[in-house]
Amino acid sequence: MEWTAPRVLLAVDLVILTLRDARLHVLLVERGVEPHLGASALPGGFLRDEHEDITSAARRELAEEAGLSDVPHLEALGVYGEPGRDPRGRVVSVAHLAVAPRLPEPVAGTDAAGARWVPVERALTAELAFDHRRILADGVERARAKLEHSALATAFCDETFTISELQQVYEAVWGIRLDPRNFYRKVQNARGFIVADGPMRRTDTGRPARLFRAGPVRVLNPPMSRP
Known part of the structure; x- marks a missing residue:
C-alpha cells in the first residue's frame, strides 16, 4: 500500500x-x-x-x-x-x-x-x-x-537596587515568601551575581540599605535554589 x-x-x-x-x-x-x-x-x-x-x-x-x-x-x-x-x-x-x-x-x-x-x-x-x-x-x-540558575532577576531591578528589592523579584516570580536572612546569605554566596555600588539608600523604615548592581556572571554558582 x-x-x-x-x-x-x-x-x-x-x-x-x-x-x-x-x-x-x-x-x-x-x-x-x-x-x-x-x-x-x-x-x-x-x-x-x-x-x-x-x-x-x-x-x-x-x-x-x-x-x-x-x-x-x-x-x-x-x-x-x-x-x-x-x-x-x-x-x-x-x-x-x-x-x-x-x-x-x-x-x-x-x-x-x-x-x-x-x-x-x-x-x-x-x-x-x-x-x-x-x-x-x-x-x-x-x-x-x-x-x-541565571542572573535574570537583576534585569527586573533598576540599575542600582537593594537586596530587598531583588528579593521582591524572586518572591513575585516564585510565588512564595522568602526569609530575608536566608535570601541575603544565598545572594552573597552566588559569586559575581551582584556587586556593591554607590552610597547607602534610606528605606521606608528609615534604615539605610546598601545599594548593588548586576555583577559580571550570567550563570549562578551555586544556584539560588527555591525553598
Missing part, C-alpha cells in the same frame, strides 16, 4: 511573562474567531506558509495579535502535538517563552478581540483555550527555574 503523508498543521504559541505591580503577569488574548470564540488564550497562530521560519512566525504573531514587537528574546519552550488538542485537525505547536521587564500594554489585532496582562496565579486557574493552561504552567516553571 502506498504511504500517504498525514496532514499536519504547524503553529506557534507564546508564553510572555513580565512583572507588573510586583506580581508576575502573562500576556493573554481574547480569541475573536472559532474555535473557542471569546475564550482567553495565549497569543499564537499558524505559520504563514512552508517558507516561514518558526521563530519569525512567533514574532509575527506576537506583533499581530498583541502589538508587541520589541520583546528582546524568545526561547523555545516545548512542542505540543497530542491528537485532539485542536478541533481543526492535527495541529503541532512550537511554544516559545519570553521573560522580560517593563513590557508595554498590548494592543489587540488580527484575530484577537482583546489583549491584556493577567496575573499568573489567576491565569493558571482560568479556563484557557486548547491546551494553553498546560503550556502556561510549563512556561512559568521554566521561568522560575531560570531565576534559580
Whole structure:
C-alpha cells in the first residue's frame, strides 16, 4: 500500500511573562474567531506558509495579535502535538517563552478581540483555550527555574537596587515568601551575581540599605535554589 503523508498543521504559541505591580503577569488574548470564540488564550497562530521560519512566525504573531514587537528574546519552550488538542485537525505547536521587564500594554489585532496582562496565579486557574493552561504552567516553571540558575532577576531591578528589592523579584516570580536572612546569605554566596555600588539608600523604615548592581556572571554558582 502506498504511504500517504498525514496532514499536519504547524503553529506557534507564546508564553510572555513580565512583572507588573510586583506580581508576575502573562500576556493573554481574547480569541475573536472559532474555535473557542471569546475564550482567553495565549497569543499564537499558524505559520504563514512552508517558507516561514518558526521563530519569525512567533514574532509575527506576537506583533499581530498583541502589538508587541520589541520583546528582546524568545526561547523555545516545548512542542505540543497530542491528537485532539485542536478541533481543526492535527495541529503541532512550537511554544516559545519570553521573560522580560517593563513590557508595554498590548494592543489587540488580527484575530484577537482583546489583549491584556493577567496575573499568573489567576491565569493558571482560568479556563484557557486548547491546551494553553498546560503550556502556561510549563512556561512559568521554566521561568522560575531560570531565576534559580541565571542572573535574570537583576534585569527586573533598576540599575542600582537593594537586596530587598531583588528579593521582591524572586518572591513575585516564585510565588512564595522568602526569609530575608536566608535570601541575603544565598545572594552573597552566588559569586559575581551582584556587586556593591554607590552610597547607602534610606528605606521606608528609615534604615539605610546598601545599594548593588548586576555583577559580571550570567550563570549562578551555586544556584539560588527555591525553598
